[in-house]
Amino acid sequence: MKIQRKQITASVPSFAMGDIGFLLLIFFVILARAQDDSHVQWQPAQLKDVEMAAAPLASVAIDTGFKTYLDGKEIATSELAAALTILLGDATAGQRNVFLKVHRETKATHFEPVIAAISEAGGDLTHILEPEEETKKR
Amino acid sequence: MKLHRGKLLVDPPACASSDIAFTLIIFFLVCAAVQPETGMSQLLPKTEEKSDKREQSQNIEVSITASGIVLNGNPMQLPEFSRKLSTALKAKTREADRIVVVKSAPDTPYTAWVAVSSAIEQAGGVLTLELESEKIINVR
Numbered sequence: 001m002k003i004q005r006k007q008i009t010a011s012v013p014s015f016a017m018g019d020i021g022f023l024l025l026i027f028f029v030i031l032a033r034a035q036d037d038s039h040v041q042w043q044p045a046q047l048k049d050v051e052m053a054a055a056p057l058a059s060v061a062i063d064t065g066f067k068t069y070l071d072g073k074e075i076a077t078s079e080l081a082a083a084l085t086i087l088l089g090d091a092t093a094g095q096r097n098v099f100l101k102v103h104r105e106t107k108a109t110h111f112e113p114v115i116a117a118i119s120e121a122g123g124d125l126t127h128i129l130e131p132e133e134e135t136k137k138r
Numbered sequence: 139m140k141l142h143r144g145k146l147l148v149d150p151p152a153c154a155s156s157d158i159a160f161t162l163i164i165f166f167l168v169c170a171a172v173q174p175e176t177g178m179s180q181l182l183p184k185t186e187e188k189s190d191k192r193e194q195s196q197n198i199e200v201s202i203t204a205s206g207i208v209l210n211g212n213p214m215q216l217p218e219f220s221r222k223l224s225t226a227l228k229a230k231t232r233e234a235d236r237i238v239v240v241k242s243a244p245d246t247p248y249t250a251w252v253a254v255s256s257a258i259e260q261a262g263g264v265l266t267l268e269l270e271s272e273k274i275i276n277v278r
Contacts, residue, residue: 019157026164045249047256050176099175104249108242111251112269127252128177
């Protein structure tokens, strides 16, 4: 006589599905941030009167080693104007925002050609700066 | 006589703690990444090359060096520069007359350049960069 074992049903616990879905959502949101240049090392210059900056179409940065980056990827200054023209596309004036993040110790030989390239591409330039008063309090 | 029921200890389920911690880390990461940025905006018309400099002779000329600012040939510091520029631009009503040609020495630090360009903007001037390669950029 055969003794039949009890059949146990293996079900996937469904109570964690909400957590998993939420984590996946955040994961893809982070991946979608194509303009991420958080790895670029730079310190902003300070100015008394700064205003809130509108969302950019592109972000140009010059780091502590005076290397130029476009949306987090290193680029030669000579190629910047052409790359920006493609990125800005047919966006109308006023919506062609380009963030310029320049390390505070950068010299004119490095940042002036970058400004010229943004100008050549027809970008609306926004210098990203730190408010002077807040930094003094720190 | 009252019968006391045995109290049951209720432990919060610890298996979800790591999930909660991980979610909180990601939440603060995302919050930090989307912090609004502050700055100074400048409208740049397209770069144009100008070989003829005769037109610029009537404009205010500013040279920036690592040590100071030179306004129409007179060296000065930023507070004095702001004052004199405001006075010089007050009388000028046409936009073409309010052009301020800025030439930076190669060793000019960005902080000094930003301070000068902000002062020009506040005085109502139209900033124009003069680059080594004879490129003229109008900054409104």
